[in-house]
Amino acid sequence: MGIPGGTFTMEHSPKLAALVLTVAALSTGACAVPLDPEAPAEATDDAAPQAVQSHNALTSNALTSNALTAEALTSKALTSNALTAEALSDNPLTAEALRDPAARAVLRYIASCALPAGERLTIALDGGELTFHGELGLAPRWGQEGGSCDGACRTWVSGCVLARVNYLGEKVRISLRGDRAELRAGKVERAEYPTREATYYGDIFAERPRYHACLPPGTSAIPRVCGPSLETCAIEVAGSCDSLCDAPSVDGSFPNCRGKIRGRSGELAVEKTPHLGSVTVFLR
Structure with a gap:
């Protein structure tokens, strides 16, 4: 399976390395998506059901400290209810x-x-209005009346959000791919984005949030996401995708990846349960 693609602009932040990550995303699909967050998406991909656009304002500091996912009670309140304005x-x-x-x-x-x-x-809210736009549709039932975000929802939304972190503070185009119809990459997209960067997965809604990534063969860094050093990266790089995930799919994405957790002895061990929502990023 694979994914569409898009375009996004990164905004520079003066914070320290682990906190200056700027999220940027795009779902690729043989077409560039508009940068205007209010502009409608146009479905023009050769294989994907829809082309999408993404916003570019989320920093790693916001991801790790925000009240929606950093506080367990609030996070549970978010995922146990519908993702609707009323709820x-x-x-x-x-x-x-x-x-x-x-x-x-x-x-x-x-x-x-x-x-x-x-x-x-x-x-x-407080006399004004906040508007949040849908794009990829990885958990559509969550947005329906009476909906909630179950395990599958959490893993796919988490992988999607984590895949869109960016350290460089500059305009970048990426292709997001994974084992979902919504993340299908056509031939044109696969040709335009041939370089496999990394695979992202985890659970941003957990009481102890998990931000994981793994590296493809021959790769030792993720400068787009982590900058010059993996040690200061807000996302924990667990190791090689070859050893942490199932064999890559036809489009090159790694499915069912595992992170590493610290045991009672302090040593890291590979998780037994894989993350279905593993999202692989490809670059031009």
Whole structure:
């Protein structure tokens, strides 16, 4: 399976290495997507069902410290209810969390990963309105009345959000691919984006959030995401995708990747359960 693609612009942040990551994303599909976050997406890919656009304002600091996913009670309130304006507004925990700019930034990416293109959340807050647009549609049922975000939803939305982190602070195009119809890459896209960068996966909603990545054969760094050093990266690089994931799919993406967790003795061990929502990024 694979994914569409897109274009995004990175914004530079003056914070230290682990905190200056700027998220940028695009779903590729043989066409460039508009940079205007309010502009509608156009389906012009040769194979993908839709082309999508993405926003470029999420920093690693927002990802790791925001009230929506950093606080266990609020995170549970978010995933156990529908991703709708009514549910978010009616729940005191999520409503209060959205007063945090970092939480709003994270929700923008969560919504763009979970909801299909053309759908959006418009939430009234403190006399104004917040609008969050859908793009990829990896968890569409979450956005329906009575919906919630189960394990499959959490893993795919997490992989999608983590794959869009960027350290460089510059305009970059990427191709996102994974074992989902929504992440299908056509021949044109695969030819335009031949360089496999890394695979991203985890659970940003867990009580102890997991931000994982693994490297493809022959790769020892992820400058787009981590900058010059993996040691200061906000995402934990668990090792080689060859040893942590199933064999790569036809489009080159690695499915079912595993992270590493620290045991009681302090040593790292490979997780037994794989992350279905493993998203591989390809570069030009």
